[in-house]
Amino acid sequence: MPEVTPSAEAAEILQVEKTVTTGPWGTLEYYPVRLEPPTTQFLQSLFGKTTVWNFGVLTETGALAELRGIGFSEEILETLRAEGRWGRAKSGLEVTVPDSVVESITPDNRLALAEWFHSNNYDFFSRITVNIEGGDFSAFTEDKVRPEILELVKTHSFVRKGVLSFMDLPFIVRKIGDREEERETFIRTIFSTRALVVRLLIDETTDRAAIVDYWSWGERASRVESIVKGVQATMGVDKIDIVHLLPPLPRRYLYAFSRISDSSVHNTPDCFWASVHFFKRSPSPRVLDSLSIEHYLAHDFTEVSAEEKLHFGDIVCLLRPEDESFIHSYVHIADDIVFTKNGASNLHPFILTLKSDMMSLYPHEGECKVRVFRQIPGR
Amino acid sequence: MRTIPSLLLLAMLIPALSQRVGAQGESVEPVAKRQVSIAPDGPWGNLEFFEVPLEFPTETLSSFAIPSQNVEWVLQAATHEEMDSILLVAGLTSAEISNAFAGCTVIQDEDIFRVYPTTEAVLSMPLETRTKLYRLLSQYSQNRFYRRPVYINQQNLSDWFRGSEVDRDSITDVSMLAYPTPNGQGFYLSDVAYTLRGATSALEERELLQGLLRSSGLIVRLRLSRESLTPGIADYWTAGYKNKAVMPLLESVVTQNDGSSIDIAHLIPALPRQYLNQFPDTQDGADGRLPDWFWTCYNFFRSSPRAVYADSPDRDRLILKEFEPAMPLNQFGDLLLLNSGGRIIHGCIYIAADIVYTKNSSDIYSPWIFMRIQDVIGYHDVLGDVTISTFRKRAPLPEAP
Incomplete structure (x- = not known):
């Protein structure tokens, strides 16, 4: 769990401490950044x-x-x-x-x-x-x-x-x-949107095998291992931005905004689009069709208990308890850090953020039913 | 062409080995780490970078056709006389030809000669002979590792192999067989086949190939402070394309209090960020072929890639339609074309200082990486005549990510 929980209370406070968290993901440090939509996004x-x-x-x-x-x-x-x-x-x-x-x-x-x-x-x-x-x-x-x-x-x-x-x-x-x-x-x-820059701390004592095992779920381990090895072999380098550890598609969209070319005639990328594509190489237009989430999750994912310890890349779906209608979904990264796109607006970027910050935008839904889906490797 | 005498080359390559490994093979001192490099200052701000050797995905290596350990030279000639003539035109002397081909086995197959030199001929070949002969061999597509040698971007082989599973004997082999690139930037290794002789198992063979065929990418960071962060830096990385509101991100970074830095993966457009430090995947070839340098450059600022390739009939038309010739100083996002032998042999995208974004080959063994431009030239300049021309993206502006 985080050792420090700092915050910037006002713009004039420029000193923001980094937060550090350690677990099976290794040791992560993160700090907030603010993203503004470019004018090209404006309607x-x-x-x-x-x-x-x-x-x-x-x-x-x-x-x-x-x-x-x-x-x-x-x-x-x-x-x-x-x-x-x-x-x-x-x-x-x-x-x-x-x-x-x-x-x-x-x-x-x-x-x-x-x-x-x-x-x-x-x-x-x-x-x-x-x-x-x-x-x-x-x-x-x-x-x-x-x-x-x-x-x-x-x-x-x-x-x-x-x-x-x-x-x-x-x-x-x-x-x-x-x-x-x-x-x-x-x-x-x-x-503007608050997001996190997250970095993995690595030194000679880092258990490389464990780190690689955690971050390479669902895809090739060699890429993650190469990056970690490279950091360990370089003097004066003790951290790597986790953008290099993410799968290709979240890497493409991280801190970026969806574009017209990402949209279909009726829909634009939203939280579920961001979630279900996490381990994909390229986006599928089919995910913009209005189908039930089961249609997209049934074959390529296994549902795991919401009580189970979350893995890197797990999709967490929040549903209304009364009718199980969909509210929001996000991807678990590590500890309290999630990958999400909050809403379908082109003004909302794809971000890494704290789950608690993300949930502050969904207050009116009250208690949610939670379903967790885990990618089947190779699917 | 600048050549380096063989003894000097060995002296440059081997000391690093002797520092790491004692006479009996015991470790005599800790392995030195690589250093972080600082790029020259410029409108891009203060950049630092370090190398990360990227290994093939295991499943990709299993699809790799492992060459025979017998060194093979293929020459296109119908007769022995024609072959000799080709060798002479390539600058080899009669004495060099005699020594290199002494005791070799030759198989004549229609209009090609397949030459299998002796081990002694391969090992004892003077650097100048090797350079001339291998440059000739690079012109024939059958000579895979002569046409596209392993590029070693530094003199310290221990450093270059650090993190790989390659054993000392193999590294010593490489030190004897590597030869300087024609423009003097780094070294080539074409005799990959020879190095396989030391492998005692299929696993060792794969580890050796993993080590040899790694591609070194750069991780690049922009260091920022409140004093150094200027609108000019944001303008530089925005490149006039407004592909991202960079300044708020940079401002957020400088609120950190430890000499802040941000990985420039966050400052490049979405599509190149997706592919950075990635090897191609079978999905990338779903439309029939894998991305190459032109695909990489043409799509750098695009939000959705367009299927265009270096051999597309409309390649040059697209370049002239979407880019215009530019003079130095280079700007972020400029297209750098490498010309050799009167044709374009490669292209890459200028990032900052001497760093470019490149995909050096269209095959699955070549990742998208940041690389120093001198290494890109060293990698491709088999003939030693590369010149660079710069093109800048024209308005109207491409879609932002």
């Missing part, structure tokens, strides 16, 4: 300046009644009725929300609204809600975000089941105005 919709709420099949009267029901004041509702522009789009009833409403609703209103969208219009909720990774504003340094903009982000953010969230992106884009570079920087900052 134009991210820069929309119009705040819109979508109420699905409701009528205007019904929507206002729902807002009243979750605690919106009559004054706000009146403003929304008078100044909002109501209309029916393909995706449902929409209202464009004036700044006066965005600025006057309370944190409780905002949280209640998010909960309402989550329960009643999940697709819309997913589109407008940003989970600010790390649970703080440390990514919003002054060189990236002006203090007055940061203040607006703070006052318009809310904590939903432990997750720091934000759903007023168009409002901030309006406030930034026509400064294109500042807008891009803001988008990159708010969508």
